[in-house]
Amino acid sequence: MASPAADRLARLADEPLRDINPASGFWSGAGRNLVEIWRRRELVRFLFQREIRSRYKDSALGVVWSLIRPIVTLLVYYLVIGAFIGARRAIPDFAVYVYIGLTLWGLFNESVTFGTASVVANAGIIKKIHLPREVFPLASVGSALFNFGVQCVILLAAVFVLGGGVNPSGLGYVPLGVLVVLVWGTALAILLSALNVYLRDVQFLVEVALMVGFWASPIVYSWKQVAESLVNHPWVAEVYASNPVTLAVFGLQRALWSGGVDMPCPSHLAARLLIVLAVGLVALFLAQRVFDRLQRDFAQEL
Numbered sequence: 001m002a003s004p005a006a007d008r009l010a011r012l013a014d015e016p017l018r019d020i021n022p023a024s025g026f027w028s029g030a031g032r033n034l035v036e037i038w039r040r041r042e043l044v045r046f047l048f049q050r051e052i053r054s055r056y057k058d059s060a061l062g063v064v065w066s067l068i069r070p071i072v073t074l075l076v077y078y079l080v081i082g083a084f085i086g087a088r089r090a091i092p093d094f095a096v097y098v099y100i101g102l103t104l105w106g107l108f109n110e111s112v113t114f115g116t117a118s119v120v121a122n123a124g125i126i127k128k129i130h131l132p133r134e135v136f137p138l139a140s141v142g143s144a145l146f147n148f149g150v151q152c153v154i155l156l157a158a159v160f161v162l163g164g165g166v167n168p169s170g171l172g173y174v175p176l177g178v179l180v181v182l183v184w185g186t187a188l189a190i191l192l193s194a195l196n197v198y199l200r201d202v203q204f205l206v207e208v209a210l211m212v213g214f215w216a217s218p219i220v221y222s223w224k225q226v227a228e229s230l231v232n233h234p235w236v237a238e239v240y241a242s243n244p245v246t247l248a249v250f251g252l253q254r255a256l257w258s259g260g261v262d263m264p265c266p267s268h269l270a271a272r273l274l275i276v277l278a279v280g281l282v283a284l285f286l287a288q289r290v291f292d293r294l295q296r297d298f299a300q301e302l
Contacts, residue, residue, distance in 0.1 A: 033292055036132045043131065047139035051114075052146060070106060070151055074099050077220050091222050093259030096162050100256055101219030101249050103151045104177065108185045108245050109210055110144035115189020116196050116206050119298065126298055133295045134288065137189040145182065159256050167258050173251030176273050180248045183280035191287035194294040197301050217246045218253075223265050241266040244276040 037044070077098050091097050118136035119126065126133060159166060196202040218226065223241075230237040240246065250265050251273055266272060 033132060033134065033288065037134055037138070040132055040135060044135045044138055044142070047135055048142040048146070051139050051143040067150060067154055070099070070102050071154065073102055077102075091260070092263075093162060093257060096158050097222075097253065097257050097260065098220055099155055099158055100252050101217065103148065103155050104181060104249055104252055105214060105217060105219060105245065106151060107144055107148040107178070108181045109214075110147060111141045111182070111185030112188045112192065112206060112210060113203075114140040114143065115185070116192040116203050118189070119193040119197055120200070120203075133298060134190060134291060137193045138186070141182070141186050141189055144185070148178075155256070159258075165258055166256055167254065167261055170251075170254035170256075173255045173269070173273070176270070176277070177248035177251030177255075180244050180251075180273055180277050180280060183277060183284055184244045187280060187284040187287040190284070190291050194291040194298075197298055198294070213243075213245065216240070216243060217249055219249065222260075222263060223250065224263060227264065241272070242276070244280060247272050247276055 074095065078095050115137040118140045119133060122136050125131075192202055192206060226240060227237055230240070247266070247269065250269055253260060254265065254269065
């Protein structure tokens with residue numbers, strides 16, 4: 001009588017060899033990858049939890065640091081930009097205004113920054129087992145979304161305590177703006193995480209680009225100041241107002257910044273947000289297809 005181990009080996013020998021990463025079409029491959037990621041959704045959840053635990057490992061305050069950092073940043077900008085430079089005289093409820101932008105920018109910044117480094121950071125796992133590699137940038141985006149949710153608690157408290165409450169007519173901009181940032185952050189995280197495997201300078205370029213991107217968004221200054229500065233260059237103002245993160249910040253300001261209800265903002269804001277969301281979904285699809293092509297040699301490059 002054959003032993004259980006010998007029986008398993010015999011059954012394994014009868015199994016045909018299968019390509020773990022077969023070539024696939026442009027459209028069919030996307031569907032296959034999506035199904036595989038959905039089947040491994042528990043793995044995504046595990047990696048997300050591991051990301052949170054590792055980020056605050058051996059920390060006495062733990063997740064509280066996700067509140068301390070933006071609050072300290074808020075105080076710095078409030079004092080330096082608001083009080084010393086005088087921006088708060090031109091922007092009502094300046095503290096709420098700044099914190100709205102910092103909170104939304106933090107979601108985008110963390111998604112892209114940690115997503116870009118996620119594949120390289122998990123090189124040991126990738127070289128040992130086969131799994132959909134998209135789970136690593138997705139887990140980083142999930143971690144950024146978790147921190148965003150924690151910071152939103154402080155944001156809502158500031159809105160009601162310092163800003164006089166929300167603007168009911170603009171609340172629809174909140175999910176739309178957050179969705180725009182999530183889609184574009186995920187698209188960039190997936191694409192850049194793959195490129196970073198082949199060119200490690202990508203993560204440093206991302207840091208510089210995000211530094212510029214912060215100041216290219218209306219976080220510590222208003223759209224009115226931009227429009228007045230670019231009155232003779234309307235096309236530059238239009239390019240500025242086409243930035244997905246900029247539009248998302250405008251959206252949350254319309255909903256949560258009651259002191260600036262009468263302040264100007266780009267026209268047709270809802271339509272602009274819907275357009276950049278649609279473009280972002282296309283960008284997300286294309287980013288995944290590029291990732292799928294590049295991931296075939298990840299193990300060798302890592």
